[in-house]
Amino acid sequence: MTERVYIGLGSNLADPAEQLRDAIKALAQLPETSLSGVSSFYVSDSLLPGQPRYTNAVAGLDTSLDPLRLLDGLQAIENDQGRERLERWGPRTLDLDILLFGDRLIDEPRLKVPHYHMHARAFVLYPLAELAPGITLADGRALDDLLAACPFEGLERLSV
Ligand code: ROI
DSSP: OOOOEEEEEEEEEESSHHHHHHHHHHTTTTTTEEEEEEEOOOEEEESSSSSSOOOEEEEEEEOOOOHHHHHHHHHHHHHHOOOOOOOOOOOOOOOOOOEEEOOOOOETTTTEESSTTGGGHHHHHHHHHSSTTTTTTSSSSSSSHHHHHHHTTEEEEEOO
């Protein structure tokens, strides 16, 4: 059985858009997985001051990997693209987050789904809405309600 998964991508170092393009190619190569879609890229200020601006996007996958095997695959891609975990919340060449995994609620030490911080982050919600308009999250929240509470302001959508 395959499940539809949404991955949040973010980068603010070393040519962020190029990092996202490379990451999307790597996602498409994961075992038991196919790429179902990629949103536009969006640029915004870091939520933490003093960091370069981020480029973010969302990718849709269809996978029969279980969640922790997918997480292993994402962390391998992050490591391949030179992510150094120097400081928590520090600038990064590549961040890959599992946002949604089918209709599952996951609460494990390594993985919480829906992703903790997605509900109020424009740079996650707007690209997700391109791929999954009108979706309801596994925690019962409607994406349209989250969008209504989260202004687009501050996001810059890159033309493709
Ligand atoms: N800010 C933006 N705009 N995009 C991110 O992906 C992002 N990631 C982070 C912090 C530092 C919280 N800020 C961010 O981890």
